[in-house]
Amino acid sequence: MNPVFICKTVGALAIALSCAMTALDYARCVRTSLDAARDAERFVRFVGDAVRYRSDDISDIIGSYDTDCRALRPLWKKASETTLSEVVHDFPFDEATQRIMTEFSSELGRGYRDSQIELCSRTSERLRAHIDELSSSKSDRLRVACAVAVFISMSFIILFL
Amino acid sequence: MNTKTTICDNDALSPLPDNIRADVIKAASDAGLRLDDVTDVRLRRGGNSYVSCGERSYALPPITDARFDELIFTLTGGSLYAHADTIREGYINTRGVRCGVCGRAALDGGRIREVSGITSVSIRIRRDIPGCADRVHAILRRRLTGVLVYSPPGVGKTTLLRDLIRSLSRESVQFSVVDCRGELADACRGTSADVLSDYPKSDGIRAAVRSLSPQLIICDELSGREDADAAMYAHSCGVPIVATSHAASVDELKLRAEMASLCDARVFTHLVGLYREGGAVRHIITKT
Numbered sequence: 001m002n003p004v005f006i007c008k009t010v011g012a013l014a015i016a017l018s019c020a021m022t023a024l025d026y027a028r029c030v031r032t033s034l035d036a037a038r039d040a041e042r043f044v045r046f047v048g049d050a051v052r053y054r055s056d057d058i059s060d061i062i063g064s065y066d067t068d069c070r071a072l073r074p075l076w077k078k079a080s081e082t083t084l085s086e087v088v089h090d091f092p093f094d095e096a097t098q099r100i101m102t103e104f105s106s107e108l109g110r111g112y113r114d115s116q117i118e119l120c121s122r123t124s125e126r127l128r129a130h131i132d133e134l135s136s137s138k139s140d141r142l143r144v145a146c147a148v149a150v151f152i153s154m155s156f157i158i159l160f161l
Numbered sequence: 162m163n164t165k166t167t168i169c170d171n172d173a174l175s176p177l178p179d180n181i182r183a184d185v186i187k188a189a190s191d192a193g194l195r196l197d198d199v200t201d202v203r204l205r206r207g208g209n210s211y212v213s214c215g216e217r218s219y220a221l222p223p224i225t226d227a228r229f230d231e232l233i234f235t236l237t238g239g240s241l242y243a244h245a246d247t248i249r250e251g252y253i254n255t256r257g258v259r260c261g262v263c264g265r266a267a268l269d270g271g272r273i274r275e276v277s278g279i280t281s282v283s284i285r286i287r288r289d290i291p292g293c294a295d296r297v298h299a300i301l302r303r304r305l306t307g308v309l310v311y312s313p314p315g316v317g318k319t320t321l322l323r324d325l326i327r328s329l330s331r332e333s334v335q336f337s338v339v340d341c342r343g344e345l346a347d348a349c350r351g352t353s354a355d356v357l358s359d360y361p362k363s364d365g366i367r368a369a370v371r372s373l374s375p376q377l378i379i380c381d382e383l384s385g386r387e388d389a390d391a392a393m394y395a396h397s398c399g400v401p402i403v404a405t406s407h408a409a410s411v412d413e414l415k416l417r418a419e420m421a422s423l424c425d426a427r428v429f430t431h432l433v434g435l436y437r438e439g440g441a442v443r444h445i446i447t448k449t
Contacts, residue, residue, distance in 0.1 A: 057240040083239055109239035110230070112275050116242050 008160040016153035023149035027142050032071075033094040034134050039069045040093065040101055041127035043076075048120030051113060058084075058109045084108060094134070100126050173286045174202070176255040178235045180228065184221050188212045192219040202284040204232065215440070233279050236260055247342075249273045253282075254343040260284045285315065287344070293317060294325035296444050297403070300431050301329065305377050307401045307428050309420075311408040312435035317442050318405035319381055321435070323348035325403065326379060330354060337373050339365035339380035354379075363391035370398045378402045389419035396428040410434065411447055424449050 043065055050061040063080035067073055072091065079087040085105040093101060104123045111119065174182050174196070181204065189199050194214050201213040202221075206229040210221035224232070236255045237244045244253050253260045264279035297308055310318050322345060329336055330352030337355045340346045341362050349356045355373045357365040362380055366388075369378050378395055383404045395402050408414035411432055415421040423429060427449055434445040 051242055055243050057238050057243050059238065059240075109237070110234060110241055112245050112277075113242040 012153075012157040012160040015156045019149040019153045023145045026145045029092075030134075030138055030141055032092050033097065034131070034138060035069055036072065036092050037094065037097040037127060037131050037134060039067055039072055040091070040097060041124055041131060042068070044104065044120050044124045044127060047108070048117055048124065051116045051120065055113065096130050097127065100130065173258060174199075174284075176236055176258050176260065177202075177284075178228075178231055181224065181232055185212050188219050188221050189214075192217075194219075199286055201286065204229070204282045204284075206280045208280075229279075232282060233262075236282065245275060248276050248279070252342065257343060257347050258284060258287070259342055259344055288320060289323060289348075290317070290320055291324060293442065294321045294328055296446065297321065297325055297431075297433055298328045300433075300446075301325075301334075301377070301403070302332070305334070305401050306430045307396060308403045308431045308433060309383075309414075309423075309429040310403070310405045310433045310435065311411075311414050312405075313409050314407060316435045316437055318435060319344050322379055322381060322403070322405060326352060326354055329377070334376055335374070336377040336379060337369035337375040339369060339378065341365060342381065345379070345381060361387075363387040366391040366395050366402070370395050370400050375400055380404050382406065383420070383423075386419050389423055392423055392428055393426060396426065402428065404429075408434075409436070 046065050047058075047061055050056055050064075054061075056064075059080050062076060062084065065076055065080075067076055075087055075090055078090075083105070085102070085108075088101050088105045089098070091098070091101070100123060104119065107119050108116070174185055177185065185199070185202055186196065189196060189212055192212075192214075194212075198214045199212055200215055202211075203213065203218075204210045204221070204224055206224060206226060208223070210224055211218040212221055213219070233241065236253050238255065241248075247254055248262060251261055251263065253262055261281075261283035262276070262279050263281050264276045266273045267275050267277060297310065300306065300308060310321055312318050326336075326338060326345065326348045330349075333353055335353060335355075337357060338345050338349050339357045339360060339362055340349075341360055343358065346356050346358050355369065355375065357369060360368065362383070366378055366380060369375055378400055380402065381404070383389060383392060383406050392402050392404060406414060406420060408420075411424075411434070414432070415424060424432070430449055432447040432449060434447070435442055436445070437443075
């Protein structure tokens with residue numbers, strides 16, 4: 001067999017593989033940021049309920065939050081030991097969720113009960129709207145990512161072979 | 162009286178944010194004071210802030226709005242809403258240190274609903290003075306009886322109660338401490354006292370009488386009709402009470418109808434006045 005052909009085949013397959021890996025990684029990122037946004041929304045509602053019914057200190061509230069996302073547990077723990085605003089940038093949020101949560105953390109604990117409940121409810125609504133948008137665009141984005149990956153792979157295969 | 166004093170906490174300034182704490186330490190050091198000498202720290206939003214040693218005060222750098230907001234955030238443990246009740250009463254209790262605060266009051270039906278825009282924080286650094294309660298302790302050793310300690314603010318009523326709690330505990334007296342401001346609880350650690358923390362004073366006194374069978378009740382700062390009624394209730398149930406109140410003399414004390422009625426009913430058999438004389442605290446004891 002022609003060694004040049006073998007090299008071209010291996011190169012094309014390697015490029016196709018890396019495209020597939022990139023597409024998979026992108027899909028994982030989309031899912032992770034969606035899960036993190038959902039968890040953030042659940043957390044904000046939890047804080048709102050805790051302030052409304054128990055008036056606990058914010059560190060106790062964060063410490064008692066039981067997240068569904070195992071990967072986020074260390075971050076919530078760190079937030080309960082320091083402050084949410086110090087840790088919020090470490091969360092795997094997408095840009096819009098990050099902005100909403102940064103605003104939320106900068107106002108959290110700085111007002112009285114009614115204003116804090118209102119803050120939680122407003123933030124929760126914003127997050128829900130954003131999650132709906134993320135969810136509806138998720139499958140489209142994944143489809144586009146797959147299509148781009150297949151297109152690039154095919155292009156290289158055609159070009160090389 | 163033993164006048165050797167020690168700051169109660171390892172660091173009584175620990176509730177302050179690092180930058181303000183550093184300013185206080187620097188001002189004290191520039192004035193040639195040891196941190197142990199500092200008695201008060203008064204912090205004001207944008208205004209003149211001071212660190213005091215007795216009657217002498219030394220200026221601190223001005224505190225900007227942003228730094229003052231951070232101060233309130235730190236003092237409330239990042240949970241302003243959780244301190245709304247005590248802020249309405251004029252203080253924040255943080256890590257066992259009581260910080261007096263004031264700001265703009267919003268009223269609802271003539272009562273304070275909330276205090277917003279806090280502009281001043283006053284931290285009185287608490288000290289333990291072993292033996293300062295010896296004279297009150299001597300009265301109680303003869304017979305457990307009602308004692309009212311009175312003085313103007315800042316002379317040492319709470320310090321006396323804290324020392325008394327330790328002294329009584331050494332004699333295995335079964336007593337209850339109603340600690341609605343969190344200033345006595347740490348003195349009760351490891352003692353024989355039952356501590357009713359954060360109870361409203363009148364509720365705490367009634368709860369102690371009903372359920373804890375104390376030989377004596379100790380509480381800080383009786384003020385108002387409800388507190389007086391609760392003290393009267395304890396007395397009528399045969400439980401003597403040791404309490405404090407603001408007044409510079411017995412005459413001033415009796416200007417308040419509820420305190421006059423307590424004295425007339427002999428709820429307190431001894432009135433102990435504290436006053437400062439040349440830096441030392443002296444006692445005037447009056448039998449009723």
